[in-house]
Amino acid sequence: MAGPIGVYCLYMGIGLGIVLIVIGAILVFALNINLPFVADNTLGIILIVAGVIALIVALVMQQQRGRTKHVQENRYDGPPPAA
Secondary structure (H helix, E strand, C coil), rough: CCCCHHHHHHHHHHHHHHHHHHHHHHHHHHHHCCCCCHHHHHHHHHHHHHHHHHHHHHHHHHHHHCCCCCCCCCCCCCCCCCC
16 A cells, blocks of 8 residues: 555554553453453453564564565657657
């Protein structure tokens, strides 16, 4: 993606990763709640792992975007332009 939409998606990926890590850390270290079908520590660890993966993917995409070169090529039909 080019333009502001691509930049928005990149920051959204980084932000999503950070939010998932924070929510997972809160569930693992700060809260002691009893969910009926899932252990709160397990859910927190899953969210932390998902956040780390989202953060890594966003940073890898940023690195690949930074190495991209854009080339514009103009072709003319007919005689060459006058000098």
